Amino acid sequence: xxxxxxxxxxxxxxxxxxxxxxxxxxxxxxxxxxxxxxxxxxxxxxxxxxxxxxxxxxxxxxxxxxxxxxxxxxxxxxxxxxxxxxxxxxxxxxxxxxxxxxxxxxxxxxxxx
Amino acid sequence: xxxxxxxxxxxxxxxxxxxxxxxxxxxxxxxxxxxxxxxxxxxxxxxxxxxxxxxxxxxxxxxxxxxxxxxxxxxxxxxxxxxxxxxxxxxxxxxxxxxxxxxxxxxxxxxxx
Numbered sequence: 747x748x749x750x751x752x753x754x755x756x757x758x759x760x761x762x763x764x765x766x767x768x769x770x771x772x773x774x775x776x777x778x779x780x781x782x783x784x785x786x787x788x789x790x791x792x793x794x795x796x797x798x799x800x801x802x803x804x805x806x807x808x809x810x811x812x813x814x815x816x817x818x819x820x821x822x823x824x825x826x827x828x829x830x831x832x833x834x835x836x837x838x839x840x841x842x843x844x845x846x847x848x849x850x851x852x853x854x855x856x857x858x859x
Numbered sequence: 860x861x862x863x864x865x866x867x868x869x870x871x872x873x874x875x876x877x878x879x880x881x882x883x884x885x886x887x888x889x890x891x892x893x894x895x896x897x898x899x900x901x902x903x904x905x906x907x908x909x910x911x912x913x914x915x916x917x918x919x920x921x922x923x924x925x926x927x928x929x930x931x932x933x934x935x936x937x938x939x940x941x942x943x944x945x946x947x948x949x950x951x952x953x954x955x956x957x958x959x960x961x962x963x964x965x966x967x968x969x970x971x972x
Binding site for chain 2 (some may be wrong): 750753755778780787788789790791792795797836838840845846847848849850851852
């Protein structure tokens with residue numbers, strides 16, 4: 747079975763500081779990996795995804811993530827946080843032909859002025 | 860182009876009542892799915908469909924039924940609501956299954972008393 751672990755249910759950074767949101771997955775076969783963002787009272791929106799091409803994936807709003815097979819990780823980063831980045835972020839995994847997505851429990855990002 | 864629409868936005872039920880959550884998409888997507896979102900648990904897949912007439916179970920299918928008679932619509936039925944089904948429900952669609960980008964609806968907030 748696949749699973750996703752997001753370390754830290756709440757992360758707080760200052761505006762302009764580095765954002766690092768952690769995601770580890772478990773899968774016996776190469777996965778597809780995703781990061782989604784959810785703003786209050788809205789649905790989820792895709793930030794970026796890894797589909798076995800380049801291991802460093804760039805997404806929208808200046809976010810990027812690196813797939814590290816040896817560490818089974820797919821951490822999300824942004825060099826400089828903006829107030830508008832305050833939201834909840836979800837990591838998700840899908841494997842092979844199973845047609846299912848498994849989401850992590852989410853990390854709420856707070857950006858302090 | 861409305862994307863993924865869900866109705867109703869809010870619903871309060873009494874234990875034992877039945878209801879149907881509606882989901883529709885106008886993007887000609889084959890893959891559609893239902894999730895529930897509970898605090899601290901991320902999103903969990905309830906049921907999904909890879910095309911009209913084809914549905915399958917996700918992680919938490921008990922207490923829910925689905926059908927897919929058209930490409931556009933994917934309703935979720937609660938046959939006998941229970942307080943444990945109090946949650947926010949999201950419908951999503953993608954052109955095909957993973958790794959295609961999922962587009963999420965705005966959600967339905969359901970309370971079962």
